[in-house]
Amino acid sequence: MISVPELSLVVLVGVSGSGKSTFAAKHFKPTQVISSDFCRGLVADDENDQSATPAAFDLLHHIVGVRLARGLFTVVDATNVQYAARRSLIELAKKHDVLADAIVLDTPEEVAIERNAGRPNRDFGPGVVIRQRKDLRRSLGKISRDGFRKVHVLRGLEAIENAELSYEKAWTDKRELTGPFDVIGDIHGCRSELETLLGSLGWQIERVEGKAVTARHPAGRTAVFVGDLVDRGPDTPGVLRLVMGMVAAGTAICVAGNHEAKLVRALNGRKVTVAHGLQESLDQLAAEPPEFVERARTFMEGLISHYRLDGGRLVVAHAGLKEAYHGRASGRVRSFALYGDTTGETDEYGLPVRYPWAEEYRGRAMVVYGHTPTIKAEWVNNTICLDTGCVFGGTMTALRYPERELVSVPAEQVWYESVKPLGGGPARDPGMLDIGDVQGTRHIETRFGTRVKVMEENAAAALEIMSRFAVDPRWLVYLPPTMAPPETSTLDGYLEHPHEAFEEFAAAGVTEVVCEEKHMGSRAVAVLARTPEVAAARFGVTDGSAGAVYTRTGRPFFDDMAPLVDRLRAACEPLWAELGSDWVALDCELLPWSAKAGELIRSQYASVGAAARAALPEAMSVLEAAAGRGLDVGGLLARTRRRTDNAALFRDAYARYCWPVDGLEGVRVAPFQILACEGRATALEPHVWHLAKLALLDSPLITPTRHLFVSLDSPDSRAGAVEWWSSLTAAGGEGMVVKPAQYVAGRVQPGVKVRGREYLRIIYGPDYTESLDVLRRRFLGKKRSMALREYALGLEALSRLAEGDAGWRVHEPVFGVLALESEPVDPRL
């Protein structure tokens, strides 16, 4: 039985006519086998053109390389009787961090010669085979030293004919384990904290003579240790005993850490520099019986570099692992997994400078690791480091997977002095952002059920707007998500109607919704601090400003924001005590629309109206004259008359939202949600809370938001809301927003907008009512998906803000919202 690794390069070795192609066809898929004859044909139109051999092998190496890079099992069908040919293939395998096996077909010379003679285009005579045979015989003696993982030699026709093939799984492949897992960070001999942590995760520890020897979880969870069980701490043997017991009992798995690797070398009697807490392990183990030490040594020596778990969705390695190395096997993969990616430099403490591979990580798999002590475990591009420096007096951290919850217990004391203060990742100016935070294709983690992908070209568009026009990113803590309309109404004359909104939420299990009027101004986010000192302390803004009011693209309202900010701060005076916060972020509408959108209204909407009013009466008059002559223009005349009426309605639709303002005179702000304040992402509060708090604001600047709560179970309640909406829109209102009365997790829209029939003329065009049947065929899927993703990003930004996260962490999802908004979607929705 020949056994080869599932992901590997298999090199067939044998003279021309030895039966390699037949063997390959019998055992492998045609796409897995790359033959030199095939490649020669591709580059020369002749499989026997020997002058094309170098080009053919270039191509063969390229194809094999691409397949290996993509993680595909590959077989090379070429004679490979010379060392140099095999060597280059082994190097290719190494370059892609996969193992290589050789299968040698040792066919009798006369059989090979006879087979060649029987084939029309291999009439090169017996000399070639005899020469190849000589090369092969020379090779056979030392082929095992070429660098193959295994060399399988099949001697004679019978062995070749009867060969059977099987596949070995990679040691790192534990994709069949689906968890749930508790991944546990660096332990470093802190046995007591480990027991506490396991306890708080719900594990039951078994003890023999008072010593913890194994543990199991009543819910059948599996523990995954990220390595660095040993050194520095007070009880390395105790940790080893417990972990070895769990691994033996099948309730845990463990990957190798750099400290285990070094301890093993020391125990094996190799010369190592005793530093970084190795002495503690050696001393503690010296007090244990030799059998225990031997068991521990064997255990540690057998630890492998990393595991792929849960169908490949989770990768655990001590120092992390970049995507190209997942599931691969080579010296450098092991080295990366144990020591991380280092730049070759050392820092002022003499420690290696680590290359921030995680910042560049874009893989699908979650990578969980340890190795680099930080104050707090932080997600970076779907990777997380769980080493929170327990042995240095920090905490010991576990990640519950798939729940993505972090559980930490504090160190009982400082067990070992760190040469360097615990870092919070790479040091950077808190207000400063890096291009790497926003550019390129990104995956943004949210705690609201979705990981949001931002495409590179959308990030590029957002970068331009953000850097040329947006307010200081320290104020830019939120951008509002887009909102979808409900399913299209089938009611005569309507595209949108409250009925579909109510049906949608009822179907999602929502029993109560709130309907809030849409103000038809410009969406505004106001971030207000009680005083400039609060702004400096909380937001790090030191230019004396105390807030910002900005648009949906982050652009400030008015060149000088200060007067509006000051008046809003005064208006919000009642909120400080009410919220127990010195700052607040509000989601608002700023009125009138013309205050900000004047240029847009004039150049887009009013221009259309002007053209219509100039052209249509003239058209009517010539049509009437033609009709007077008896020409048949009746249909056209009637149509033009209707279009004239529609144009007048269109003009009224936009004019309603325009009134002159002089400075701030005439400007109104309608806040409808309190996004966040100190320590709280209040956006998650129920709407009744928001509306009650905002009702406390009593200022001529503030316009209240009219609203109605609707019980979806009650037909009367629904009917009342429909009537309310009808009267709002009949009076020229934009329409209303229907939202679940309180936050609903999952794929439920946070709100849908139901716009009025007349308002929709400025969206769908003056004559949209003439072609409702065509317009009803609209596709909401993308808009709705965008709304959910942007909503999750917005809540994530607010949560990070409320938690006092670093500026770049707040900026990341905010930038993501702007980037998503540049995705093409029907702009009329």
Add this chain to the structure above:
Amino acid sequence: MTTTAVPATDLGFLLHKHPDRVQEFDRSFGTATVFYPESGEERCTAALLLEVDPIALVRSRGKNSPDFSLSQYVNDRPYAASSLLAVALGDVFRTARAGRCKARPELPGRPMPLEIRLPALPCRGGPELAVRLFEPLGWAVEARAVPLDEGFPEWGDSRYVRLTLSGTVRLADALNHLYVLLPVLDDGKHYWIAPDEVDKLVRAGEGWLYGHPERGLIMRRYLGRRWALARTALARLAELGDETEEQLEPAVDEDAAAGETAADEAAAAEAEAQGEAPEVKPKALNVRRREAVLETLEELGATSVLDLGCGQGELVGALLARPRFARVAGMDVSAMALTIAARKLRLDRMPDSKRARLTLFQGALTYTDKRLSGYDAAVLMEVIEHVDPPRLAALELVVFGHARPQHVLVTTPNIEYNPRYEFLTGLRHRDHRFEWSRAEFAAWASRVAGDYGYQVTFKPVGDDDPEVGPPTQMGVFTR
């Protein structure tokens, strides 16, 4: 279109459309109808009514063109005498435009009294431009601006003009005038003109376009249209922020940009027509600034240079032309500017040895960026004035704190010089967030140099006026 030629009904022969019939012509963007509201011996009027279907209009652009902005759906095409009307007119009256008339072969050659009325002609450049374009062709022109909205008199006039042309002109010429000049006046940005339309239009100008005093402007607007790039993402974000795309146009080098907008064009054309030299000599300053920067870089002995805010790549091109600059990088925040730069630098046909010296990438000066490290010199040529003052501190940190090249060259306008530009009101470019006096620039530069460990010296760029200083000021920072 009315004629008072006797018999006026000859109009029907010339147009190849019978006065007593109503004829419809289907086009991808809508339906054109030709009919005669009056038809008598003394007076005959033909009407062309184009009904544009805005939904069909969007669809006719192909199903692969993505939705991007509302202006696709809510626009003036269904009402205005736009380039679409020109296309319809060109098709419907093709034979008449060619000056052929089988029934009455002598008719097309004769000038006839004509009156043409266009109730809503989109006219970038105002009624005056319509007069300037049609008068030289023998028309008496009456052009009245249409108010934007009578309810808001403070909004002023719209871009539409009610145009009446009267004159004695051959009908074929009259049609060709409209066919060519409607799109010129319309000057719409995204509106569905295939590249080959341009060639057709130029052919239609045979015999009269060459001698037209405004042919420069007419040609420029054609060429300008061909350059229009799809800027879908930016357009979406503009509408999202209640702004127009024009308000977000990338900051191009304001001196090189002369002739970009219709108003500038009209002004420049006017100055030319009156035999005056344009008041600002934009090219000269533009070139002198670039030369000053190149000269300074050579004096400093820099061999690797990073052009921050490279725009359309003028300086990058000049650097590449000098082999002593072994590595040249251009960064800009505008993906579109970089696309144009790549085209202007002919990146796709640049020899390998030259291409290897060049890097172009998108980046922003308010974000730290590893890619900015490792250059001898960085150039901020006419860039800082496009940054909001509160964001300058971030730029300082990115350039002087993180990238830390040996030298940094900063050029910016000297506001003291502005009164020397006769027609300039306000700042020199719509996107300038500030312009500094020499003292203000010196104060900023000295403070930055002190904060980040650089020395700074100052150089004038352009004629150093004894009273107000040079038009451009340059600071040379060295650490």
